[in-house]
Amino acid sequence: MRFMVMVKASADSEAGVMPSPALLQAMGKYNEELVKAGVLLAGEGLHPSSKGARVRFDGDSRTVIDGPFAETKELVAGFWLFQVRSKEEAIEWVKRAPNPMPGTVAEIEIRQVFDAEDFGELQEQVPEVFEAERRMRAEQAQRLGGVS
Incomplete structure (x- = not known):
């Protein structure tokens, strides 16, 4: 199972x-532990929302909204992508993380990533979509394997 682990933003x-x-x-030491355990698939910090943008979809129209965004507690400052056996295992790994915002109350959110199996019978209704997804993932893995 894959889990997206999101570090919530702070005013800082x-x-x-x-x-x-x-x-x-x-954080470097913690990330090393994750890598050695075979848990970490990806992980990065993010620039503040003032350097970001959102695209709002309303029917066929698209509106670009430049940051910063007002609700800090709803923003993400960084993330990890874990490969673990269960949500409980993901929670245990997150509990071992250093406080990402020392001296403050910080939150890290854990959300499971959908896998093809989660779509059940939809896989039978649109098999070409899931086959294309498998091909893209294989191509991506091949590209990443060649990166040094």
Whole structure:
């Protein structure tokens, strides 16, 4: 099972305050543990929403909204993508993480990523969509395998 683990933003992360050297070291050590355990598929910090944009969909129209975005508690400052056996295992790994916003109350959200099996009979109704998805994933894995 794959889980997206999202670090919620804070006023500091939205202001572009960089993490301390101590936090970077702690996160580096934690990420190393994740890699050695075969759990970490990806993980990155994100620039503040002031450097981002949203695209609002309303029927056929698209509207671009430039950041910053007002509700800091709803924003994401960084993420990990875990490969684990269960939500409980993902929770246990997150509980071992350093506080991403030292000196504050911080939240990390854990959400399971859909896999093809989760779509049940839809796979039979549109098999070409799922076959195309498998081909794209195989191509992506091949490309990533060639990256050094």
